Amino acid sequence: MAQIDLRPVRISRDPARRSVQLLAGLALYGTSSAMLTRAHLGLEPWGVLAEGIMKHTGLTFGTVTGIVSVAVLLLWIPLRQRPGIGTVANVVVISVVIDLVRAVLPDQHDLAWQVAFLVGGVALNGVATATYVGARLGPGPRDGLMTGLAARTGWSVRLVRTGIEVAVVAAGWLLGGTVGVGTVLYALAIGPLTQALLPLVTWREAESEEQERAH
Numbered sequence: 001m002a003q004i005d006l007r008p009v010r011i012s013r014d015p016a017r018r019s020v021q022l023l024a025g026l027a028l029y030g031t032s033s034a035m036l037t038r039a040h041l042g043l044e045p046w047g048v049l050a051e052g053i054m055k056h057t058g059l060t061f062g063t064v065t066g067i068v069s070v071a072v073l074l075l076w077i078p079l080r081q082r083p084g085i086g087t088v089a090n091v092v093v094i095s096v097v098i099d100l101v102r103a104v105l106p107d108q109h110d111l112a113w114q115v116a117f118l119v120g121g122v123a124l125n126g127v128a129t130a131t132y133v134g135a136r137l138g139p140g141p142r143d144g145l146m147t148g149l150a151a152r153t154g155w156s157v158r159l160v161r162t163g164i165e166v167a168v169v170a171a172g173w174l175l176g177g178t179v180g181v182g183t184v185l186y187a188l189a190i191g192p193l194t195q196a197l198l199p200l201v202t203w204r205e206a207e208s209e210e211q212e213r214a215h
Contacts, residue, residue, distance in 0.1 A: 004202050008084050009136045018135045018203055022086050023093060025132025030062075030097025032128055035121035037061055037098075038105045039114045042180025044125070044190070045165040045172070046142060052175025062099030066091055072141040079148030084138020091141060118182045125186070126193025133194070134202035 011018070036043050043051060050064045057064065069091040073083065108114045132140070139147065142164075150160045165187070173179045 004198050005204070006133060006136060006198075006202065008086070008138050009203070009205065011085055011137060013205065014203065018137060021201070021203070022089060022132050022135040022137050025128050025130075025135065026089055026093035027097050028124055028128035029132060030094040031101050032121045032125035033065070033094070034061075034098050034101035034105055035117045035124065036182060036186075037102060038107050039117035039121060039182060040108065040178065041114050041118045042182030042184070042186075043172075043178050044183065044186040045168045048172030048177035048179055048183065049168045049175070050172070050177070052172040052177035055176045060099050061102060062095040062097070065098055066095030069095070069141045072145050076141075076144055076148060079145070079152055081139075081144045081148040083144070086132065086135060086137030087139060087141060087144065089137075090132070118185065122182070122186050122189050123193065126190055127197060129190065129194045130197035131201050134198055136203050 009018075033044070033047055036047060037051065042048075046065075046068065050061055050068055053059075053064045053068070054061050059067075073087070073091070076083065108117050133143070146157060146161050146164060149155070149164070150157045153160070169177075169179060169183065
């Protein structure tokens with residue numbers, strides 16, 4: 001399979017389509033995260049940390065998610081990473097949507113509904129990740145931390161991501177975050193799901209130029 005170019009591209013290139021794609025992807029991501037919190041079968045790594053902090057602060061899940069995202073962005077400074085429009089939108093939109101969706105989705109206690117929320121949340125998260133990353137408007141805070149550390153250390157992205165997520169899960173678990181089958185399912189499924197979907201949703205400059213010529 002040909003390598004997909006995911007490097008950020010300025011917003012002036014096909015702004016309408018890419019802005020809508022970015023916002024849709026981030027909204028879906030926030031929705032998927034909220035679904036996982038209501039399933040109570042284990043959260044994705046950063047969700048485990050957010051839930052752990054939430055239990056000690058009394059802040060909402062979305063608010064904690066936003067604060068953690070800002071803290072991660074501060075780690076970009078020594079890594080010399082540059083945020084894009086997508087980076088800022090990532091912090092704001094996901095945090096707001098998580099709390100909005102949690103306000104209307106009840107906690108699930110029936111196993112069938114818990115499994116449905118878990119599987120649906122993981123699948124939707126894969127769609128969401130591919131969608132917002134494919135807009136190519138700048139990485140999310142966690143994505144930038146991963147690629148920045150990989151660039152500065154020379155380690156592989158896979159190794160850096162694994163190290164970050166193990167540390168995040170451990171810290172979240174110690175704070176009382178939920179680790180379970182959902183955490184394992186997410187770890188196993190999100191990579192393959194995102195990779196399979198990226199070719200379908202990634203914005204390509206060549207396609208944009210062809211559309212402009214057609215008009």
